[in-house]
Amino acid sequence: MTRHLLSAADLDAAGAYEILNSAEQMDAIQHRQVKKLPALRGRTVVNLFFEDSTRTRSSFEIAGKWLSADVVNVSAKGSSVSKGESLRDTALTVAALGVDALVIRHPSSGAAHRVTEWVDCPVINAGDGTHEHPTQALLDAFTLRRRLGELAGRHIVIVGDLTHSRVARSNVLLLGLLGAQVTLVAPPTLMPAGVHTWNCSTSWDLDATLAGKVAGDVDAVMMLRVQRERMGTGSSGGGRAAVGYFPTEREYAIGYGLSPARLDLLPEHAPVLHPGPMNRGLEISSIAADSPRSLVLDQVRAGVAVRMAVLYHLMAGADEGSGRTGTTGEPHPAAVHA
Ligand code: NCD
Numbered sequence: 001m002t003r004h005l006l007s008a009a010d011l012d013a014a015g016a017y018e019i020l021n022s023a024e025q026m027d028a029i030q031h032r033q034v035k036k037l038p039a040l041r042g043r044t045v046v047n048l049f050f051e052d053s054t055r056t057r058s059s060f061e062i063a064g065k066w067l068s069a070d071v072v073n074v075s076a077k078g079s080s081v082s083k084g085e086s087l088r089d090t091a092l093t094v095a096a097l098g099v100d101a102l103v104i105r106h107p108s109s110g111a112a113h114r115v116t117e118w119v120d121c122p123v124i125n126a127g128d129g130t131h132e133h134p135t136q137a138l139l140d141a142f143t144l145r146r147r148l149g150e151l152a153g154r155h156i157v158i159v160g161d162l163t164h165s166r167v168a169r170s171n172v173l174l175l176g177l178l179g180a181q182v183t184l185v186a187p188p189t190l191m192p193a194g195v196h197t198w199n200c201s202t203s204w205d206l207d208a209t210l211a212g213k214v215a216g217d218v219d220a221v222m223m224l225r226v227q228r229e230r231m232g233t234g235s236s237g238g239g240r241a242a243v244g245y246f247p248t249e250r251e252y253a254i255g256y257g258l259s260p261a262r263l264d265l266l267p268e269h270a271p272v273l274h275p276g277p278m279n280r281g282l283e284i285s286s287i288a289a290d291s292p293r294s295l296v297l298d299q300v301r302a303g304v305a306v307r308m309a310v311l312y313h314l315m316a317g318a319d320e321g322s323g324r325t326g327t328t329g330e331p332h333p334a335a336v337h338a
Helices: 013-031 055-066 087-096 111-116 134-148 166-177 206-210 249-256 260-265 296-315
Strands: 044-049 070-075 101-106 123-128 155-159 181-185 201-203 220-223
Touching: 013 134, 013 166, 013 296, 044 055, 044 087, 055 070, 055 101, 055 123, 055 134, 055 296, 087 101, 087 111, 101 111, 101 296, 111 123, 123 134, 123 296, 134 166, 134 220, 134 296, 155 166, 155 206, 166 181, 181 206, 201 206, 206 260
Parallel strands: 044 070, 044 101, 101 123, 155 181, 155 220, 181 201
Antiparallel strands: none
16 A cells, blocks of 8 residues: 555556555445444544535545544634635644644645655645545545445546546546546647547537447446636636636537436446535536436545545554555455444
């Protein structure tokens, strides 16, 4: 196992399967009345969030608590960050409190990586700017695998604001590692620079792609949020036009939204995913979001099990201060206390 989880590229296929398989066992805890495993008792996890979050922050918190760690949430709003403290000073301050793992979300790409230079504990990237969000890719793979079986040879289509999507970057890396084929679909203005070097095919034509006419039959479609807050509108909502990226929201929805008609283009077995938060009526219609094919809430639920597995693999068995991390051949905590 790697010491930190900053990118999906930190994992090899064996490491990714190890986390996904552990997450299957961790997920069983959801069915128990007492949702507690002792694996991380006496350890402290700090969630350091410089950006808004509902799912990621709360699922890391629940994951840590279900593994018996003490979990502390620090968010930029309400901390000394709002008084101008630098990322380095904030990270050093949190580290000085004696943390055993740091989960960080930050608007700058590369922030989690920088933090590893300043602190001694495992660092988990919970989203850095437009760069990566590896635990989201792991929970997406977990959710897809549950629905489709092994992902090797499966064709996953990812649609939307790819330029600003750390979810897309991590998913292309991880799905490729697991042997899946990925097609990215977006208007040219939202296709990332350098995408031709990525391990995927691309298209501007959503209808043809969903109908299997571009890169073959589709096994799942993942819709991504239009990230207005990264488009220089200065607004994270309110329906303002995303300046320069597409003419109007209505036109975006017509060209790239998952409408009921587009849902019907998909083969029957193909589910719909979205990492959330969803802009209903923009990238996804309510009919698609709430349809029986939607795995949106399965993804949220998977987030807890996958993050438990990630925390466990990075923290349990780590020799304090030695930098050695990962499992040490000891029985899996979920198995021991089943
Ligand atoms: C994603 C994120 O924050 O990168 N959401 C999430 O983690 N559930 C995607 C997004 O914000 O659109």
